[in-house]
Amino acid sequence: MKLLFLFIVFLHVVSCSTETDSKTIYGKVVSIADGDTFTLLSNENKQIKIRLHGIDCPEKKQDFGQVAKQKLSDLIFGKTVRVVQKDIDRYKRIVALVYDEQNNCINTEMLKAGLAWHYTKYDQNPEWQQLENSARANHLGLWSQPSPTPPWEWRKNN
Template identity: 40%
Template sequence: MRKIFYFILFLNSLLSAQIKAKIVGIKDGDTVVALLENNTQETLRLADVDCPENRQPFGKNAKQFTSSQVFGKNVIFYRISKDRYRRTIAKIFYDNDKYLSGEIIKAGFGWWYYKASKNFNLKDDEIAARNKKLGLWSDKNAVAPWDFRKKKKQHLQ
């Protein structure tokens, strides 16, 4: 039993270790490609945020915002888990501890992903961006990406 406990503790430490990387690709507003120090690439899905899909209104704007913040920059990230597509869900920090997901939400280019996030400060940031009508919040008919994906999936069936 003790060996299992220490093994789980070891795995958790691996997942939460600080990792240095350079962002070499932007797939969309909430997915980037990081070049690790060992010259391997890893696709990172941002924790706490969900951005419009590329085909949605403001999808390209979200991608451009993310690119303007981190493309070509050295970052620090923490692996949180894996998603169903085997991408690493990560918290990315850059430019003296700016939290990328938070910056996206503050600028109005993403929703606080309340289904998977416990960071309630991001909820407040989303409300502030909505009230200021920043980014996608300038569209009073903005559709959350999870609703957009659900409609698309239903349409294909």
């Protein structure tokens, strides 16, 4: 009976450790690397590299790469943000959902502006795909080009 109780407790702990384990970090954005990566100075005074989850912006040398970087800067540089960690990538960056002080999701703001692809390899949110589709249909940002090259393809060739 004791073993059964311990097993039930174990199952409860394991089942509760999915989304609730998301780590939330607050801090000030101190530098912008490109359209989907920035450095945060946390409230604990640590500099942390952050990669926006679920989107992929043009690389700096691609068309609209500098525009995407500037847009991200306009949205968050020098401002306090809330970072909700989703993962850590192979470059040791925190991959996250990022929110400004008005609780706007920065990831989706980049999609709405037409300055990012919905990165379906890592995110399958249909609402985010709708945002990309809307930007495409309205020829916003990089979608003003006839056939923009996705950054994951561009990186393979450069």
